[in-house]
Amino acid sequence: MLPDQNGCLAAGAFSSDERAAVYRAIQTRRDVRDEFLPEPLPEELIARLLGAAHQAPSVGFMQPWNFVLVRQEETREKVWRAFQRANDEAAEMFSGERQAKYRSLKLEGIRKAPLSICVTCDRTRGGAVVLGRTHNQQMDLYSTVCAVQNLWLAARAEGVGVGWVSIFHESEIKSILAIPDHVEIVAWLCLGFVDKLYQEPELAAKGWRQRLPLEDLIFEEGWGVR
Numbered sequence: 496m497l498p499d500q501n502g503c504l505a506a507g508a509f510s511s512d513e514r515a516a517v518y519r520a521i522q523t524r525r526d527v528r529d530e531f532l533p534e535p536l537p538e539e540l541i542a543r544l545l546g547a548a549h550q551a552p553s554v555g556f557m558q559p560w561n562f563v564l565v566r567q568e569e570t571r572e573k574v575w576r577a578f579q580r581a582n583d584e585a586a587e588m589f590s591g592e593r594q595a596k597y598r599s600l601k602l603e604g605i606r607k608a609p610l611s612i613c614v615t616c617d618r619t620r621g622g623a624v625v626l627g628r629t630h631n632q633q634m635d636l637y638s639t640v641c642a643v644q645n646l647w648l649a650a651r652a653e654g655v656g657v658g659w660v661s662i663f664h665e666s667e668i669k670s671i672l673a674i675p676d677h678v679e680i681v682a683w684l685c686l687g688f689v690d691k692l693y694q695e696p697e698l699a700a701k702g703w704r705q706r707l708p709l710e711d712l713i714f715e716e717g718w719g720v721r
């Protein structure tokens with residue numbers, strides 16, 4: 496199909512099979528902590544996932560992301576230790592039964608997954624004034640999150656599990672990976688093949704928190720109006 500004189504291609508709804516595939520990826524994507532298989536991911540597959548991430552929308556087309564691929568066990572071990580320290584602090588923020596439940600949860604797959612990707616946001620990319628980011632500086636971070644979600648959905652279609660780890664002091668991870676000051680860590684992602692996934696979010700399955708009814712979250716024309 497050739498683009499028209501404005502560079503546009505014909506668009507329209509996908510076929511029903513294609514639509515079903517997209518919704519299946521969305522509905523069956525899970526955050527994975529423990530189901531990782533040890534086989535390394537082929538380089539071409541990793542390239543496809545990064546390609547999907549790089550297709551994400553970004554404010555002013557800023558593309559503020561970088562992807563630091565971490566395969567070495569030694570580095571992942573250091574990051575896991577940083578997680579472990581922060582996770583102990585996190586547990587102390589809950590009390591009683593909730594704390595016991597928190598401690599029973601596995602909240603990372605840093606050592607088990609064969610690949611980690613540290614997704615970062617360069618807050619200076621594109622210069623001091625970026626189109627669309629003029630009134631909310633956070634938009635570069637939100638853009639980077641879009642890249643993570645693209646990767647996560649593409650990974651589901653590829654049979655690759657992804658787990659997002661955020662429990663650590665950012666400064667510790669920045670120092671392990673020599674990430675400069677103006678670059679912020681958005682996500683530590685653990686990746687590996689999986690042959691099974693939880694049917695519902697693991698936190699729901701384990702009784703931590705349930706999915707909210709969608710209808711409670713939708714307002715009409717103004718806040719609180721149903």
Ligand SMILES: Cc1cc2nc3c(=O)[nH]c(=O)nc-3n(C[C@H](O)[C@H](O)[C@H](O)COP(=O)(O)O)c2cc1C
Nearest residue numbers: 524525526601602603659660661662695696697698
């Ligand atoms: C910004 C963000 C940070 C997250 N950080 C963690 C984390 O540190 N550890 C963890 O086990 N899961 C983490 N998760 C995964 C969520 O717990 C998970 O997405 C949620 O429970 C819903 O489950 P699902 O992704 O399987 O649908 C994070 C998810 C997001 C979007």
